[in-house]
Amino acid sequence: MNWNQYIKSFQHYLKLERGLSQNTIDNYTFDLQRLCSYLEQNNISVSPIAIQDETVQQFIYTISKELNARSQARILSGLKAFFNYLIFEDYRTNNPMELIETPRIGRKLPDTLSIDEIDNLVKAIDLSKKEGERNRAIIETLYGCGLRVSELVNLKISDLFFDEGFIKVSGKGNKQRFVPIAKSTQKYIQVYKGTIRNHLQIAKNHEDTLFLNQHGKQLTRAMIFTIIRTLATKINLQKKISPHTLRHSFATHLLENGADLRSIQIMLGHESITTTEIYIHLDKKHLEQIINAFHPRKT
Known part of the structure; x- marks a missing residue:
């Protein structure tokens, strides 16, 4: 087998046996293709074995x-996983990555938006345009439920359990969780469904997809990025933001208003509480308020 055949076999393994998301598989594939390009550019003819x-x-x-x-x-990380897979399948007996040290990286504190900044983003949406109600529902759902962008674009109408106050979310590795959804967010989704989505000519296999483009098909992740960054430019927001910024803001605002870390972990769909801690950004002012409010020696 050549590199492409091994990579395809690796992709099937990651999807079927590891249950990884398509985004993770695509990242691993891209990294392996970089290695293949390097070998080709340097006239190095060698197999993965x-x-x-x-x-x-x-x-x-x-x-x-x-x-x-x-x-x-x-x-x-991607290369190590690939060569470990080859060992697992008895193609190799050693991993050429074993002696290569991973560079030390510090915890990157995520950017967040204030409540006013989020309100300004929503206010900047032009509701006179047919995509306006959809975009408002998208922003409110990202922030109101703390979703990843991939979770948002894959959200189905059949995942909406408004009577119970939850939505069903398919997260990383196709792991499902139920996330509470506020009445206000439900209202924006219902308005979008009733005034915009119901009048679209929906493409085949997209009948259950909640958020659709003008052609009646599922929105892409890139389109969600474009919607948010266009709104940020419109309000002259001096921050580089993405859909994930709204997820960070969701977690941060919950924590600052008294929610416990374990509950936030469950809503975000994190397996480890350590991951949740990385996502939660607290400013010094808030920490000072915590000390002044709760420490017995505050006076």
Whole structure:
């Protein structure tokens, strides 16, 4: 087998046996393709079975000049997973990544928006346009439920349990969870469904998809990014934001208003509480308020 055949086999393994999301599989594939391109550019003809430590180390050294530590760590993780898979399938007996150290990266505190900034984003939506009600429902759902962008675009009408006050979300690795949804967010979704979505000519296989584009098909992740960044530019927001910023803001505002970390972990769909701690950004002013309010020696 050549590299492409091994990579395809690896993709099937990640999807069927590891249950990883398509986004993670795509990232691993992209990293392996970078290695393949490096080998081709340097006229190195070697299979995944025969490639040696020195060749991989030289590749890592080359990309380290153009990537930050976080990107390097991601590529190393993908390559290690690939060669571990080859060992698992008895194609190799060793992992050429074993002696390569992962660069140390600090915890990156996420950007967040204030409640006023989120309100301004929503107010900037032009509701006179046919996509306006949809975009308002999208922003309110991202922020109101703390969803990942992939979870939002894959949200189905059959996932809405408004009478019970929940929506069913399919997260990473196709793991499902139920997330509370506020009455106000329900209202925006119902308005979108009743005034916009009901009048679309819905494409085949998209009948159950909640958020649709003008052609009646599922929105792409890139389109959600564009909607949010266009609104940010419109209100002259001096922050680089993405759909994930609304997820961070959801968690931060819950914590600042007294929610416990375990509940936030469940709503975000994090397996580890440590991951939730990384996502929660607290400013010094809030920490000072906590001390002044609750510490016995505050006076």
